[in-house]
Amino acid sequence: MIVDLDQTPLRYSATYDELSADGVTPRPHWAHLMESLREIGPEELGRRWNRAERRIRENGITYNIYSDPLGANRPWKIDILPLLIAADEWRFIEQGIIQRAQLLNLILEDLYGAQELIANGNFPAALLYANPAFLRPLVGVKVPAQSYLHMLAVDLARSPDGRWWVLADRTQAPSGSGYALENRTIVADVLPDLFRTSNVLRLAPFFRAQRQALIDLSESNNPRIVLLTPGPHNETYFEQSYLARYLGFTLVEGADLTVRDRSVYLKTVDGLEKVDVILRRVDDSFCDPLELRGESLLGVPGLVDAIIAGNVKVANALGSGLIETAAMMPFLPGLSKHLLGEELKLPSVATWWCGQKPALDWVLSHLDSVVVKPAFPTRGMEPVFGAEIPQAEKSKFADQLRTHPHEYVAQEQIALSSAPVWENGHLLSRSVVLRAYVLNTGTGWVAIPGGLTRVAETEGSVVSMQRGGHSKDAWVLWDGPIDTFSMLRPRSEPVELRRVARAVPSSVADNVFWLGRYVERAESIARVLRAMIPRVRRVDDAELGCLIRLHSCLESRYSKLPKAKNRRATSEELEQELMSLLTNIKRPDSLASTLVEVSRVGGNVRERLSGDMNFLISQLRDSIQVEHGTPFLEYPPTLTACLELLSAFSGMERENINRGSGWLFMSIGRRLERAIYLTRQLREVATPLIEQDWSFLEYLLEVADSSMSYRTRYFTTLQPVAVLDLLMADEMNPRSLDFQLKHLADLYGKLPRHQPEDLVRMQDAATSLRSFDLRQLQYPMKGGSVVAGGSDGLARLERFLRETEQLLPSWSNSLSSRYFSHARSLPITIGQ
């Protein structure tokens, strides 16, 4: 067994400055950048920086930080100055990380296969057996060799003498390549001239290779590849959805997949579709609650069995987290010689795994110069800096190490190099770590030229995105020709034309359906509020009654208005209620909450929507935020602004979305929601209204945006039957009930696998609406005699509206259980 105790300890007082050797003159490969910055000037640079920030917000680029008071969806922080890497230096790094990936892949192949490294004593058995990331069900399972490490991420740091060292390996579901891509897009946009003239190696060829590698992994001509995400609450969800869209894969959560007959299927609105390859961002042990961690809700029960049967390929292979531990590092130089016959090119930061006696002894006698970490991160322990342990506690800590030595690793701390960042108009120097990526194509290895540079928040602090650091782009300044391939730019060979839309997973249909419903609900509430707010202070008693009636059509369960029959709300109470309905985030039925829901369900399908649509959704969320204490009457303009955004959204919905199943669900959601509100309002008219309440009709026309149409036809005469005709029966009015029911039936009929009986139910409702002849309707008029049985038609109409009001939610439930329910229910664990 090879223990490399003679690792060079790294202790230097100064750090390496990427920009300049003497602190004055830039290094040669930085000269061009510094020159350009001077030309651009600090003011313009500041403007560009703001533009980049805005773009980040608009694109909704986020990084969720656990336990952050700001919660999910924190904007991604980026520095506009790239880290520059000279060509020769990159060649060295590239060779080093590729060799490392090769080596780690071979180690995994052995440990999950023949385990000769163990039997021959090249690798300590204890490090394998004690490691919770060693997934025993995967031992001896045949998987394609290139899938063990489909992708490896390596965190690199540069020591004061200028050498690069590996700080950590990410071997199971490396994150960050998507952020690197997004950073590149933004920085190249902010510094276009500099980017163009710097001969920077492009990133797109790497992603092209990744897509091809995954296709090759499938051994199928037309494979279905999915990206398995832990879901929107994961820290890097944005990146996952971004990559899925960029690579053209379907983004799925565990609940979207199911195992049948030892194969994995995607639950879509068209039925089950076989999945060939899973690119996963879910950690190893969470992937299959049946055979791995029983309590996991992120995985797919039976996935391990499907892998064993050879029916699905997973990248990185399940179990690859085994070698993520830093405890591996001391063995790599020996294993490199043994497995590759080569010296390890890129050293790891000096590391001792305490599971071996000599290493433990060394650590105990050099405690002050190392940081001690858990060998198996799942055990949960913060790193301990030996020098910071109080003298009195040192022997206790040493005992802790001696009792379970294999649980600990000790590492030398490395003084990170620093690079320039642009902050508040100044060039500052910050510590950086470069995360580089290597891809296994099956026939060779490819590295992302550059990678994701992570920057410490303040000088000398720990570099970690979880702790709220920045990131920057990394440019490899090449000295030869570069491949300018773009994933979206035409290539010379013609593409095969495709009209088939991407499959729509049930969960996506679910979210899109609710997106349609919430957007329409927001519009209904906003319209009602906008009609009421300017009036509430100046109405007379009868009009106040009509306003309350209009409010009651929202059927708010959270309304604070008095419910007693004998006391009607005062205008002050109504005003309070409207304020609360507008802004109270704690009320699920408020406009503010509804917009939060729009943003939530929209976020769940972000990779399915256009950039413009995502942008609109993010604007909507903030659209009604007003300062505390804003006068009541200043709200209508805010509501108008919000309604403008909602109209923009519905415009895009009509004009910018392919008419696939996704669109059908969104439109059904919208029509359904509009029909529900409309039915309630029309029932008020059919009840019937006594004449002093007829101003209700005026409000109704305004809310339905139909005042103009009405005036064109009837001038200023306000009559219930005419309003009913326009808002209920007029098939040409997109806000009439007839229009909603007719379209619901049509849209539903286009859905795959629709249920004939549900289609008939909706068609019947539309037909019976048309059976009413409003001209025959005898609506009670002022002074007019009520003919006995004369309002029979009105009673029938009221009954029809009541039935429709019941039909709509039950029809919606039936649709949900047909298309979405299986995606929503989570399995429960039994017997364990």
Place this chain on the structure above:
Amino acid sequence: MNPMIYKITHRSTYKYKNPVSVGNHVACLIPRSSVHQQLNLVELNIHPHPATRTERVDYFGNCLCFFTVREPHKELIVEARSEVSVSADSMPVPRSELAWEEVARTLPRDLSQAGLEAYQFVFESNRIRIRPEFASYAQQSFTPGRPMRDALLDLTARIYHDFRFDSKVTNVRTPPEEAFRKRRGVCQDFAQVQIACLRSLNLAARYVSGYLRTYPPPGKPRLVGADASHAWVSVYSPTDGWLDVDPTNNVVPSDGHVTLAWGRDYGDVSPLRGLVLGGGAHTLKVGVDMEPVNPHGHEVLPAPPLHS
């Protein structure tokens, strides 16, 4: 001596409040074969009839059955029926008086297949953590230089005497720490506590699930279905191989114990586990029946009531 032959029926019944639309399950209910145990017959009956069913030998050599029930059901019955022969005379007889420290010292260096196979049972597992309290409890038996087998039997006897058999205080999820603190539990707790003790001393110990022959009170007929599944401990010594001890009954298992499966802890060998869609609240009823086909295979000794 003739082998004992048993007919074993192990029946688990899940009843759900609401219908289950899909159930994915793993059963670890097929007895292993070994030098002293032979599996003559086995069948696994599942109701409702599973849509898919595959059998696979797991990492530890246990036979697992994976099945999926896809028709809506409110009741799931899994019944394992087997016939097993167990012989007493092929049980390993200790040959050496190797001190326990010597066993612990040689394990990490033993790269033979058997040695490596044993070594992995030295480490913590999901359900069994190594704790100082286990080590100090165990050290009262594992005194310096004491022969391995001696110390092991002493620890087994101490757990048997110090702990009370009580099926009310623990459940399948109770960690050994808690059972240890309460000094109470069932066979699973007894076994896991002893394993934790042994591993705390860097010894290799595994969890064995199986069945135990029970005896009716004198003069009473054998009650069908009154038996239960059982669990005990197996410990490795380079000279003796694996040695079984049953801390719940303070015996060295012989032909009254039938081995079903083994692993690092209960989690590796739980007889039946699964994930269901729907279902809501559920109840589980387990009935085990172990009938000696040749009750006079060897002389039946009047025995104390045994616990499992």
